[in-house]
Amino acid sequence: MKLGTIRVNGTPQVIAKVKDNSAVAVDYRWMEDLIEAENRGLDTAAKAIEDALSGRKPTIDLTGVNWMAPNPKASKILGCAVNNINLNKRAYKPMTAPMFFTKGRSALTGHMKTIELLEEHGQSINEPEPVAVFGKKAKNVSDENIMEHIFGWTLTNDVTASGVKFSQDSIALKQTADLIKPHHTGWRPRMGEDGEVDTYLLFIYHSKSKAADTFASMGPWITTKDEVPDPNNLRVRGYVDGECYTDDSTSNYYFPVERVLSEASKWFTMEPGDCVHTGTASKGTEKHPRGNIGTYMHNYDGKMTDVEIEGLGKLSNLIDSKFKG
Incomplete structure (x- = not known):
């Protein structure tokens, strides 16, 4: 089952996909309410689809609808950073556990909406990836049991503005020797002569580079987990202006999906x-050998960027970049 959220006359409306370009309204305003209703919510959506197929309920033509993110009220949006074997080939200090950053719900935008890059964001890249949507409260759940807490899967373009990350959101400090601890410098070679105290550190913060408005495009659908038998083997492709710049698979994750969610x-x-x-x-790909790294979004101002994931669908957004460098 595929579920989404659109805005009708200014009001959110949960919908269920009926056929390729048609859907039916489900008796929920917010996706979160349907998710919390568990089987009752899914049964309501299934009944709406059945009624639409039999002609008992009108269908919605999806051409030109006002898409929202599937769950516009998510209390938390987490990203798992650098979770790809390809990106870890050059790791000086390999990851020991999944690393996370957060986005607020103000970063959310929907299918066919605009991703807005400020001049200060500088060079920015697309990051196509699947998103797990939780269906139940989960705290300290094991890898083996975590999928029991998942409702379904959607798509995101996790925009990353490397320009602002390595400028406004980075700071290099020379600390005093008494503040330096082993974990500060364990990841890199020491500088200077033997015995000299190395106190130079670089700190990077991610809010403006990862969580700005429109930097969490999602949708159009949440696909319920029963239709995604193996989230660790999904083909993921990204496009800019119709050209494929990355063709990858979740089988190339550094940490499998269950470990990330646990x-x-x-x-x-x-x-x-x-x-x-x-x-x-x-x-x-052949034309974009570096994948998303180096396929900068500002070079495609006014063009469409797409995320396509096997079984989940296709998410499309217009790029609006104020950065022209």
Whole structure:
């Protein structure tokens, strides 16, 4: 089953997909309410589809509808950083556990909406990836049991503005020797002569580079988990102006999906409707050998960018870049 949210006359409306370009209204205003209703919510959606197919309920033509993110009220949106074997080939210090960043719901936007890059964002890249949507509260859930807490899967373009990340959102400090601890410098070679105290550190923060408005495009659909038998073997492709710049698979994740979601529940209480980006696609194509790294969005101002994931559908957005460098 595929479920989405559109805006009708200014009001959110949950819909269920009937056929390729048609849907039916489900008796919920907010997706989160349907998710929390568990089987009752799914039964309501299934009945709406049945009624639409039999002509007992009118269908909605999806041409030109006003899409919202599937769950516009997610209390948490987490991203799993650098979770791709291709990106870890150059790791000086390999990851020991999934790494997370957060986005607020103000970063959400929907299918066919505009992704807006400020001049200060600078060079920015697409990151196509699947998103797990939680269906039940989860805290400290094991890898083996975490999928029992998942409602379904959607798509995201996890925009990353590397320009602002390595400028406004980075700071290099020379600390005093008494503040330097082993974990500060364990990841890199020491500088200077033997015995000299190395106190130079670089800190990077991610809010403006990862969580700005429109930087969490999602949708158009949540596909219920019964239709996604193996989230660790999904083909993920990204396009700009119709050209494929990355063709990858979740089988190339550094950490499998279950480990990512279990780790998220260790540090954060995951609630119904919460979203976790499980890892970007990165593997390049013949025309774009570096994949998404180096395929900068500002070079495609005014063009469409798409995320396509096997079984989940296609998410499309217009690029509006104020950065022309």
